[in-house]
Amino acid sequence: xxxxxxxxxxxxxxxxxxxxxxxxxxLIGLLIMVPIWKVIVDSLNAVGxxxxxxxxxxxxxxxxxTILEEESLIRPFLNSVWTTVLGALLGLTLSTLGxxxxxxxxxxxxxxFATFLTITMIFSGGMIPEYLVMKELGLTNNTWILVVKHxxxxxxxxxxxxxxxxxxxxxxxxxxxxxxxxxxIFFKIVLPLSKAALASIGLMFAVAVWNDYSNVKIYIMDPLxxxxxxxxxxxxxxxxTPNTTYGVAQSTLHNAGIIMAILPFMLLYPFLQxxxxxxxxxxxxxx
Amino acid sequence: MFEKKKVMTSAGVEVRKKPxxxxxxxxxxxxxxxLPVAIFVLILNYWPMLGxxxxxxxxxxxxxxxxxxxxxxxANFTKLFETDAFxxxxxxxxxxxxxKLLITTATAVIVSIFLxxxxxxxxxxxxxTIIYLPHFMSWAVVASVASLLLSPSxxxxxxxxxxxxxxxxxADKNIYFLADKEMWRPIFYIxxxxxxxxxxxxxxxxxxxxxxxxxxxxxDIDGATRLxxxxxxxxxxxANTILTVLILNLAKVLNMFESVFVLYNxxxxxxxxxxxxxxxxxxxxxxxxxxxxxxAVGLFRSLVGCLLFVICxxxxxxxxxxxxx
Numbered sequence: 001x002x003x004x005x006x007x008x009x010x011x012x013x014x015x016x017x018x019x020x021x022x023x024x025x026x027l028i029g030l031l032i033m034v035p036i037w038k039v040i041v042d043s044l045n046a047v048g049x050x051x052x053x054x055x056x057x058x059x060x061x062x063x064x065x066t067i068l069e070e071e072s073l074i075r076p077f078l079n080s081v082w083t084t085v086l087g088a089l090l091g092l093t094l095s096t097l098g099x100x101x102x103x104x105x106x107x108x109x110x111x112x113f114a115t116f117l118t119i120t121m122i123f124s125g126g127m128i129p130e131y132l133v134m135k136e137l138g139l140t141n142n143t144w145i146l147v148v149k150h151x152x153x154x155x156x157x158x159x160x161x162x163x164x165x166x167x168x169x170x171x172x173x174x175x176x177x178x179x180x181x182x183x184x185i186f187f188k189i190v191l192p193l194s195k196a197a198l199a200s201i202g203l204m205f206a207v208a209v210w211n212d213y214s215n216v217k218i219y220i221m222d223p224l225x226x227x228x229x230x231x232x233x234x235x236x237x238x239x240x241t242p243n244t245t246y247g248v249a250q251s252t253l254h255n256a257g258i259i260m261a262i263l264p265f266m267l268l269y270p271f272l273q274x275x276x277x278x279x280x281x282x283x284x285x286x287x
Numbered sequence: 288m289f290e291k292k293k294v295m296t297s298a299g300v301e302v303r304k305k306p307x308x309x310x311x312x313x314x315x316x317x318x319x320x321x322l323p324v325a326i327f328v329l330i331l332n333y334w335p336m337l338g339x340x341x342x343x344x345x346x347x348x349x350x351x352x353x354x355x356x357x358x359x360x361x362a363n364f365t366k367l368f369e370t371d372a373f374x375x376x377x378x379x380x381x382x383x384x385x386x387k388l389l390i391t392t393a394t395a396v397i398v399s400i401f402l403x404x405x406x407x408x409x410x411x412x413x414x415x416t417i418i419y420l421p422h423f424m425s426w427a428v429v430a431s432v433a434s435l436l437l438s439p440s441x442x443x444x445x446x447x448x449x450x451x452x453x454x455x456x457x458a459d460k461n462i463y464f465l466a467d468k469e470m471w472r473p474i475f476y477i478x479x480x481x482x483x484x485x486x487x488x489x490x491x492x493x494x495x496x497x498x499x500x501x502x503x504x505x506x507d508i509d510g511a512t513r514l515x516x517x518x519x520x521x522x523x524x525x526a527n528t529i530l531t532v533l534i535l536n537l538a539k540v541l542n543m544f545e546s547v548f549v550l551y552n553x554x555x556x557x558x559x560x561x562x563x564x565x566x567x568x569x570x571x572x573x574x575x576x577x578x579x580x581x582x583a584v585g586l587f588r589s590l591v592g593c594l595l596f597v598i599c600x601x602x603x604x605x606x607x608x609x610x611x612x
Contacts, residue, residue: 050448123336128582258435
């Protein structure tokens with residue numbers, strides 16, 4: 001009898017807690033989604049208003065057409081696309097090569113290589129010496145700076161190395177005994193087994209290149225060589241917006257610019273969420 | 288991170304016995320594979336390190352071209368220590384980064400504890416998808432959204448709402464939030480919470496999923512309430528992770544740059560300028576920059592950063608048995 005009473009009382013408590021918990025999380029979800037939704041709606045509405053609306057009342061895709069047709073906007077967008085693709089490819093190449101070499105435990109000099117990389121995580125020359133080196137290399141005012149600057153990430157290389165270390169050593173051994181060369185093992189065994197890690201780390205590189213603003217601001221002056229994030233800041237923060245066509249307000253164009261600046265990853269994100277998130281956990285595996 | 292592997296395969300032991308030359312020869316393929324990495328590291332990381340020598344020179348773009356940089360000893364550093372704007376930036380960097388770190392960690396811990404209590408898996412997954420989302424937006428995008436919402440123009444949502452609610456009267460002007468010395472920091476923290484709290488929960492959720500459910504069952508038998516279980520089981524389990532997160536991020540507090548760079552403006556330098564933005568302006572926003580001086584500021588930041596690294600590395604070894612990297 002007494003047991004039953006306790007049980008009932010408890011069940012009621014859990015319910016109240018759950019209801020509060022759900023309400024709190026609906027609010028958190030709204031806090032995140034409301035600004036994003038407002039930007040989406042405003043980018044499709046011909047006139048800018050401050051109110052939050054669920055749907056545009058003067059629907060137009062004019063702002064997006066402006067972005068696609070106006071050279072000073074679409075060129076930066078295309079620059080973002082190609083630098084992101086090449087940056088991710090270069091980043092993956094260097095981090096898989098380096099990560100693979102670092103797990104060759106009987107290679108003389110392995111420790112030296114590791115130290116060589118670790119030092120760069122602790123000390124750096126700083127913004128100005130880096131700028132002067134890039135200037136020397138002819139990479140100032142050059143869109144390629146984005147690919148080069150992001151192509152190497154010692155942090156991602158270490159993540160890759162940690163992942164490779166998790167592959168059973170017996171696989172390497174047997175391949176070696178069968179006469180496989182280091183390159184052969186790398187392409188035929190290591191890479192096929194690392195598809196998930198390649199996807200996550202590739203995405204980390206891609207996000208870093210696509211989202212870069214500071215390096216463009218520091219290194220590139222020519223308005224047709226910048227990337228889209230930079231162009232967006234020029235429009236919104238500096239107010240330097242090209243003349244809008246199709247009868248849309250400047251603020252509509254600004255909002256459409258924001259959407260274009262997040263579009264590729266927002267489209268991929270729901271499908272690739274696990275790869276986006278996994279990068280964090282690859283690093284944590286080696287506890 | 289790079290410690291020697293203790294486990295030896297039988298083959299591994301055999302290899303150790305071979306002479307060095309032979310071992311290098313058998314591993315030649317790996318040296319070739321490391322070559323591209325080494326080249327990039329040398330160019331991107333080590334070559335700029337040589338550039339710190341400029342901090343002892345007076346080096347303007349003109350003297351750099353002619354190769355006539357004048358050696359000035361520690362003059363750049365003396366100037367640095369006597370410049371109020373630098374100390375302002377140094378202090379701001381510490382205050383902004385440490386506050387940001389504490390606030391976003393606290394919100395991430397709270398959100399993950401409550402998210403962990405959510406019974407419905409689908410609801411939990413959906414929420415995780417939503418709260419991770421802002422992390423992937425660039426600072427340029429986040430700053431653009433913020434400046435549109437907070438804009439003092441007629442399309443600014445926050446000003447419009449304040450007017451609707453009667454907080455701003457007919458006679459009042461719209462508030463220019465991001466150019467207001469009182470408002471800038473709170474807004475900066477709120478934006479950081481919005482962007483990074485969700486992402487910060489990942490590591491705490493991982494810790495929470497590792498708690499042995501038997502602990503909760505035992506507490507149930509003892510008649511503990513849900514809040515008591517949170518207080519006496521969940522929180523202590525998180526303590527170590529919280530400490531780890533704080534230590535790892537403390538080593539990087541001086542790196543704060545882009546988040547401020549996109550949100551600050553000349554009206555709020557007093558409360559927002561950080562070392563990174565100070566270096567940027569001293570170099571790219573003055574008529575004749577002295578690269579020597581900006582390099583000196585950068586070197587000072589790197590050296591303090593190294594010191595922080597050593598301290599945090601030591602603390603990390605104490606707390607979790609391994610260093611930061």
